Amino acid sequence: MRSPIATRAKSQRAERAIAAMSRSVGAKALPSVSQIARKKRDPFRVLVSTVISLRTKDEVTMEASRRLFAVAATPAKLGALGVRTIEKAIYPAGFYKTKARALKQIARRIESEYGGVVPDTIDELLSFKGVGRKTATLVVSLGYGKDAICVDTHVHRVSNRMGLVKTSTPTETEFALMKVLPRKRWIGYNELLVSFGQHICTPISPRCTACEARRLCDRIGVIKHR
Numbered sequence: 001m002r003s004p005i006a007t008r009a010k011s012q013r014a015e016r017a018i019a020a021m022s023r024s025v026g027a028k029a030l031p032s033v034s035q036i037a038r039k040k041r042d043p044f045r046v047l048v049s050t051v052i053s054l055r056t057k058d059e060v061t062m063e064a065s066r067r068l069f070a071v072a073a074t075p076a077k078l079g080a081l082g083v084r085t086i087e088k089a090i091y092p093a094g095f096y097k098t099k100a101r102a103l104k105q106i107a108r109r110i111e112s113e114y115g116g117v118v119p120d121t122i123d124e125l126l127s128f129k130g131v132g133r134k135t136a137t138l139v140v141s142l143g144y145g146k147d148a149i150c151v152d153t154h155v156h157r158v159s160n161r162m163g164l165v166k167t168s169t170p171t172e173t174e175f176a177l178m179k180v181l182p183r184k185r186w187i188g189y190n191e192l193l194v195s196f197g198q199h200i201c202t203p204i205s206p207r208c209t210a211c212e213a214r215r216l217c218d219r220i221g222v223i224k225h226r
């Protein structure tokens with residue numbers, strides 16, 4: 001078991017890394033779901049736009065969400081739409097046909113079982129078909145403002161490269177980060193690392209020379225960099 005001193009040192013290093021990554025990211029655009037959540041903190045919008053965002057570019061997610069919310073801004077309205085109408089609204093999001101079916105079912109269940117209010121716990125959200133851990137943690141954190149760490153591919157890759165955690169799966173990363181990150185950093189960690197992972201610590205050949213966090217990074221598994 002890690003000693004309290006080692007844990008404190010890791011947390012302090014994580015704080016410094018977060019500050020350095022923020023400097024690197026600067027004023028770059030936030031991920032689409034964060035932008036939607038900031039415009040209107042509505043768990044329903046966070047849930048729907050996150051489902052749309054899976055395997056879909058940010059620009060496409062923004063536009064598809066905007067079109068869908070223009071015709072269905074509540075679970076009742078979305079549940080009443082035909083699958084074909086939802087498909088048309090969210091096209092060309094990846095797997096738009098599967099997502100359209102899932103979104104309709106999710107909306108109907110929220111309406112029938114939860115009185116139209118999106119549940120606010122990860123476990124309840126995970127019981128919906130089409131809702132995975134990434135979506136559930138984003139709804140809880142960005143939609144409800146509750147402390148949770150959303151781990152997507154960028155968060156998993158960057159946290160491991162830097163040496164903040166040593167894990168094999170996103171779920172392991174989520175629980176390891178809970179021990180390392182100060183609680184006040186949990187909600188914002190995802191949007192910071194998504195921007196940082198898209199622009200600086202890219203999957204192939206990260207831009208280490210432009211990275212403010214390079215002195216804090218172990219560069220684990222990095223073979224080629226710029």
Ligand code: SF4
Nearest residue numbers: 201206208211214217
């Ligand atoms: S791998 Fe390079 S770009 Fe990524 S965090 Fe480390 S130093 Fe920065």
